[in-house]
Amino acid sequence: MAKLRLEKSGILTTIQDLGRPAYSALGVPLSGPMDKQSFLLANHLMRKSPADACLEIYMGNLEMVFDSTCQVVLTGASGEISCGSKSYLTNEIIPVQKAEKLTLSGFKNGQWAYLAINGSFLSENIMGSQSYYPRITEKGRLNSGEEVHYQAAEHSIPLLHAKVKSSVVSNSDPLPAYRGPSFSLLSSDQQHRLKSGTFTLSREQNRMGIHLEEKIAHSLPEMITTPVYPGTVQLTSSGKLIVLMLDAQVTGGYHRLLQLPQRSIGTLSQLRPGEKFRFQLMDLPE
Amino acid sequence: MNHPVQIIPISPDILEIHWPEKISEPILFEILAVKRFLHEKWTGKIHRMYHGYQVLGIVLIEGQDLATRISEVYAILKENFQPGYNPSEFRTWKLPVCYDLKLVPALERYLDKKSIEWGDFVEMHTENSYRLYFYGFLPGFMYLGGLEERLHIPRKAIPDRKIPGGSVAIGGSQTGVYPMDSPGGWYEVGKTPIPFFGQGELRVPFRPGDAIQFESISLSRFNQLKQKENFSWTKWEENG
Numbered sequence: 234m235a236k237l238r239l240e241k242s243g244i245l246t247t248i249q250d251l252g253r254p255a256y257s258a259l260g261v262p263l264s265g266p267m268d269k270q271s272f273l274l275a276n277h278l279m280r281k282s283p284a285d286a287c288l289e290i291y292m293g294n295l296e297m298v299f300d301s302t303c304q305v306v307l308t309g310a311s312g313e314i315s316c317g318s319k320s321y322l323t324n325e326i327i328p329v330q331k332a333e334k335l336t337l338s339g340f341k342n343g344q345w346a347y348l349a350i351n352g353s354f355l356s357e358n359i360m361g362s363q364s365y366y367p368r369i370t371e372k373g374r375l376n377s378g379e380e381v382h383y384q385a386a387e388h389s390i391p392l393l394h395a396k397v398k399s400s401v402v403s404n405s406d407p408l409p410a411y412r413g414p415s416f417s418l419l420s421s422d423q424q425h426r427l428k429s430g431t432f433t434l435s436r437e438q439n440r441m442g443i444h445l446e447e448k449i450a451h452s453l454p455e456m457i458t459t460p461v462y463p464g465t466v467q468l469t470s471s472g473k474l475i476v477l478m479l480d481a482q483v484t485g486g487y488h489r490l491l492q493l494p495q496r497s498i499g500t501l502s503q504l505r506p507g508e509k510f511r512f513q514l515m516d517l518p519e
Numbered sequence: 520m521n522h523p524v525q526i527i528p529i530s531p532d533i534l535e536i537h538w539p540e541k542i543s544e545p546i547l548f549e550i551l552a553v554k555r556f557l558h559e560k561w562t563g564k565i566h567r568m569y570h571g572y573q574v575l576g577i578v579l580i581e582g583q584d585l586a587t588r589i590s591e592v593y594a595i596l597k598e599n600f601q602p603g604y605n606p607s608e609f610r611t612w613k614l615p616v617c618y619d620l621k622l623v624p625a626l627e628r629y630l631d632k633k634s635i636e637w638g639d640f641v642e643m644h645t646e647n648s649y650r651l652y653f654y655g656f657l658p659g660f661m662y663l664g665g666l667e668e669r670l671h672i673p674r675k676a677i678p679d680r681k682i683p684g685g686s687v688a689i690g691g692s693q694t695g696v697y698p699m700d701s702p703g704g705w706y707e708v709g710k711t712p713i714p715f716f717g718q719g720e721l722r723v724p725f726r727p728g729d730a731i732q733f734e735s736i737s738l739s740r741f742n743q744l745k746q747k748e749n750f751s752w753t754k755w756e757e758n759g
Contacts, residue, residue, distance in 0.1 A: 260654035460576030484655030518586035
């Protein structure tokens with residue numbers, strides 16, 4: 234069994250796979266990658282199953298040393314990547330020699346990156362998943378000086394491959410979103426704001442949710458608890474807007490104004506505090 | 520079905536069934552029946568399914584035609600769907616709880632606020648069973664219905680930083696058990712020696728629809744049960 238050692242862990246580095254869907258009814262958050270598209274791309278480039286575990290890295294600033302030869306790839310958010318004396322690009326397969334150090338600078342673009350390995354990460358599997366979730370898994374995050382065990386694959390992947398362009402580009406395209414159950418309770422002015430207003434990501438964000446700067450003052454009645462999902466846009470009683478993310482609780486008592494589909498969740502996760510975006514309201518079959 | 524329901528598409532992969540917005544046991548039993556029916560009928564189509572008091576959420580495995588699924592639900596519910604839930608399927612579980620002030624000094628705060636004597640409180644809190652509607656908020660956190668009105672208390676304006684796992688607590692019109700350490704705005708009133716999690720699984724056998732009755736135990740019994748590696752629910756039920 235081989236190990237990689239995190240000399241510098243960055244702000245929040247975790248192991249993520251596709252989470253714990255079988256345990257939602259017991260109140261267990263789904264978990265899984267904040268940007269699923271980039272996560273799936275990492276596994277795809279490593280010719281692995283879509284459900285395999287990757288390292289999820291928030292904002293970069295990482296140094297890790299591998300104790301055996303292997304291949305890795307990074308997708309999603311991007312910065313400078315170097316290994317040994319060479320530099321590499323996002324989505325490019327990186328051959329790592331024994332005892333070589335892989336260094337990621339702070340990310341220049343996006344927030345969340347995925348590191349897949351040609352082989353597999355070995356870590357505790359709790360309720361059918363390796364995804365870290367504090368108090369379910371022993372660890373909530375990887376700290377500097379800690380190690381991750383892995384098994385390198387026997388066969389290496391040929392490096393002569395067409396390059397895949399980096400997928401995370403800060404774009405100003407509006408985020409597709411669907412109207413939530415409480416949308417129709419808003420005044421037409423408030424509905425119009427959601428349709429065409431600009432929203433700003435606040436600093437208050439983590440794997441559970443992202444708070445927006447803008448508020449919608451309202452006097453809607455209190456609700457009884459309903460299911461919520463990653464991508465649910467909640468309106469709190471004080472008028473705050475919160476977009477629930479992958480580690481969100483499974484039920485909530487706030488009004489649900491919008492629901493983001495998978496892709497929008499990933500796009501939003503890569504925007505940084507202070508960045509602005511708009512929603513594009515979509516229709517569903519009746 | 521005895522209640523009018525609405526089918527609400529939420530996203531291309533999520534649909535919901537809404538019952539009238541109230542907390543009621545007949546609604547809970549209908550939700551559980553529909554959930555079980557769909558679980559069998561839509562094998563391989565459902566990614567996950569869970570509910571609140573009156574909303575059943577169904578997340579489909581990606582790439583299905585939502586309109587088809589919606590019309591299937593309409594057809595099922597129109598066919599005069601018979602919940603057919605046998606009340607005897609639901610069990611009443613006794614959960615041992617220690618209310619000793621030496622173990623739970625925080626109970627004093629609740630008793631002061633409510634001006635209730637310790638003995639009267641324990642009697643009231645253990646008198647009736649509470650219906651388990653669903654799990655939410657935290658892994659293994661039970662939404663229990665049926666707290667006597669005399670025991671209601673507004674939640675703390677500033678939540679405590681840490682309510683220890685195993686705490687039995689009251690907040691608003693609800694009572695429940697914190698399965699793990701968590702910030703929270705409820706008042707601690709007791710403590711159960713039974714761990715909710717272990718070996719990577721939820722260890723308590725309670726299912727939505729079941730009833731939970733708290734059973735007052737002494738501090739020495741608490742310590743005794745705390746030592747046990749495996750709590751036997753059947754033995755507990757038999758011996759009390």
